Amino acid sequence: MDARTFFFMLLESLIQYVQPVGDVLDEEKHLHMELRAKRLERKRIRLEQQVEQLTLKQSGGAWGDLLCFVLQPWQVWAVAGLLIVLLGLYFSWRKRSDEAEDSSEGDEDHISDNYLRWLLDERIQWPVQDLQRGCEWTTDLMDNYTVYFGRVLSNSFYPVLQRAIGVGSAFEGWSPREQDVVYCMLIPMTPPRGHSFHLELDSAGQRQVRNFRVRVQLECTCTREQQAEDMLCFLHHPEEELRRNQDPSLLDTLCTGSYLDVQKTARWFCQLVRAIWPALPQSHNWHLVLLPSTRSCQFKVTNREASFRIEVLFGVRRGDSDIFVSSQPGYAGTPSTLWPETYHVAEMKFFKHIARQAPPDSLHLKCLQLFSCLQLGTGFSTYTMKTIVMHLLNTIPVSRWHRRYFFRRLRDINVNLRCCLEEKCLKHFIIGNKRLPQEISLPLDVASAQPPNLFHHLAWYPVAHSQAMNEYRDLQRRLASVLLNGC
Numbered sequence: 001m002d003a004r005t006f007f008f009m010l011l012e013s014l015i016q017y018v019q020p021v022g023d024v025l026d027e028e029k030h031l032h033m034e035l036r037a038k039r040l041e042r043k044r045i046r047l048e049q050q051v052e053q054l055t056l057k058q059s060g061g062a063w064g065d066l067l068c069f070v071l072q073p074w075q076v077w078a079v080a081g082l083l084i085v086l087l088g089l090y091f092s093w094r095k096r097s098d099e100a101e102d103s104s105e106g107d108e109d110h111i112s113d114n115y116l117r118w119l120l121d122e123r124i125q126w127p128v129q130d131l132q133r134g135c136e137w138t139t140d141l142m143d144n145y146t147v148y149f150g151r152v153l154s155n156s157f158y159p160v161l162q163r164a165i166g167v168g169s170a171f172e173g174w175s176p177r178e179q180d181v182v183y184c185m186l187i188p189m190t191p192p193r194g195h196s197f198h199l200e201l202d203s204a205g206q207r208q209v210r211n212f213r214v215r216v217q218l219e220c221t222c223t224r225e226q227q228a229e230d231m232l233c234f235l236h237h238p239e240e241e242l243r244r245n246q247d248p249s250l251l252d253t254l255c256t257g258s259y260l261d262v263q264k265t266a267r268w269f270c271q272l273v274r275a276i277w278p279a280l281p282q283s284h285n286w287h288l289v290l291l292p293s294t295r296s297c298q299f300k301v302t303n304r305e306a307s308f309r310i311e312v313l314f315g316v317r318r319g320d321s322d323i324f325v326s327s328q329p330g331y332a333g334t335p336s337t338l339w340p341e342t343y344h345v346a347e348m349k350f351f352k353h354i355a356r357q358a359p360p361d362s363l364h365l366k367c368l369q370l371f372s373c374l375q376l377g378t379g380f381s382t383y384t385m386k387t388i389v390m391h392l393l394n395t396i397p398v399s400r401w402h403r404r405y406f407f408r409r410l411r412d413i414n415v416n417l418r419c420c421l422e423e424k425c426l427k428h429f430i431i432g433n434k435r436l437p438q439e440i441s442l443p444l445d446v447a448s449a450q451p452p453n454l455f456h457h458l459a460w461y462p463v464a465h466s467q468a469m470n471e472y473r474d475l476q477r478r479l480a481s482v483l484l485n486g487c
Contacts, residue, residue: 129181129306131170138183138310139166141282141301148276155230157250158268159189159260164312167344169382172351174365176372176382180309186326186344187314194221194234195250197260197316199325202338210341211334212325214260214316216250259337262295262327265314270297273312295327295336315342321441322346323430343430346440350390350429353437358398364389367401367409374478378471380417387454388416390429394436414479421468424458427451 142164149161168184175181191197196219202211218234232246254264270290277288282301291298297312315326316339323346325339334340358364371385392412393401401409420426430442432451458465 131173131175131181134181134183134308135166135171138185138308139164141280141310142185142187142312144280144282145273145276148279149272152272152276153192157192157194157247158253159250159265159314160192161314162188162190165345165348167313167348168311169386171348172365173355174369174372176376182309182311184311184313184344186324186342187312188317188324189314190316191216192250193231194219199316199318209331211330211338212341213337214325214339215258216255216260217258218249218251256337260339261336262339263336266293266295266297266327269312269314270299273297273299295329313342313344315339318443318446321443321446322349323443323446341446346430346436346442347386347390349440350393350437353439354393354398359402361403362398362401363403363406363409364393364398364401367406367413370410370479370482371413374475374482378475379468380471380475384426384454385413385417387426387429388413388420391427392416394429394433410479410483414476417475418472420455421458421465421472424453424455424465426454428454 146161146163153160164185164187166183167186168182169175170181170183196217198215198217200213200215202213220235221231221233222236232242234242234249250260251258254268255261256264270293274288274290277283286301286303289300289302291300291309293311296314298310299312300307300309302308313326313328315324317324318341324342324344326342326344328340328342328344330338330340354364368386368389371389372382375382375385392409396409396412428451430436431446432449434447436442453459455468458468
């Protein structure tokens with residue numbers, strides 16, 4: 001046994017000794033220990049590399065002297081005993097600090113009675129609209145639309161539109177906008193008669209963005225025709241007969257080449273929304289205005305008392321999972337035949353799961369709302385803050401998000417953001433996450449993939465990283481100002 005082997009075995013045994021004790025720490029301490037462990041692990045690897053290089057340069061005699069020293073039994077036991085004593089002192093100090101922290105909870109509870117109500121009810125911006133009411137109204141509207149979609153499109157060869165799914169921040173229970181809340185709906189599409197959809201991954205796209213093409217293929221319907229279906233087969237009937245007696249196929253209407261076109265689909269859907277509107281019961285008391293959009297259908301519905309802004313996306317489900325390819329905007333200049341993979345439905349279901357588990361006075365949405373307001377005007381996106389909060393919700397028990405822990409959770413979000421910036425790494429929440437609730441279904445390739453790094457650009461561009469750190473310091477000042485003076 002050489003000296004390095006001995007020391008690594010001793011270190012491994014000490015780690016195994018520490019882990020059972022660490023298990024009694026709460027989830028909050030685990031989080032901070034994990035973040036610290038990442039930095040220590042990188043330092044350890046660098047030290048190992050330096051030792052390896054030093055070993056190659058030094059003569060064997062030096063290692064022989066060290067080996068003789070290490071293999072002295074009384075010296076080995078002395079070192080091990082000293083380390084155990086140091087560990088005992090550390091955990092004794094840790095216990096006293098935990099007791100002091102627990103005793104401070106009483107002060108935090110006292111502050112919550114005199115200060116938290118003022119901060120939460122008066123100073124933290126919250127959407128003016130009643131989000132639950134807005135989601136219910138929007139869902140009712142789209143359900144009415146779905147009924148008429150089925151009637152109008154029943155004998156056509158356009159995509160079959162399924163019931164819309166509420167996604168995005170409003171349906172998750174929060175909104176980055178205070179005044180103009182956007183209610184986002186995703187409409188799953190299935191192929192019409194005589195057609196099939198085939199998803200093809202675009203390997204030429206950006207590494208951090210998964211884009212697909214929806215290839216539309218004609219299917220033989222001759223057997224169906226023999227069963228008295230009023231349809232000609234696109235594959236086996238003469239073209240002249242098809243043009244004279246049957247509507248054009250989906251390939252001839254909403255496709256570019258063999259692929260479903262996002263922009264053509266958006267224009268078709270907007271025309272459908274405008275045409276059906278007068279038949280809906282909402283049209284008697286509300287006014288519809290279509291808004292400019294190229295990859296979705298956006299419109300505003302208003303009356304004298306209220307106004308709802310709605311964005312409708314359309315997508316194709318990946319198998320029977322909660323992952324879709326959708327018409328959401330991709331990177332700048334995304335071709336109209338590319339459909340980005342979206343995780344909106346899975347994220348919405350995660351927030352619904354947390355809402356069912358959380359106590360009535362949980363403030364996890366208030367925390368997210370606060371940071372989404374603070375990041376406005378900085379380089380941080382709303383999705384960055386949402387991702388950090390989702391990771392914390394998946395780590396810290398929901399019971400630790402009630403009002404008595406409000407300041408601790410704000411600190412956790414702030415610390416987590418800083419650590420991600422320092423490490424230039426923020427992992428995607430859905431892709432490759434092994435700890436999602438069982439009710440969220442992922443395709444195998446999504447579940448087993450390596451999570452993309454949402455901060456990958458910071459590792460490649462030092463100027464961007466420096467700017468992000470400056471914006472983080474600005475965010476800290478904003479947070480301090482809110483806690484002291486309100487928004």
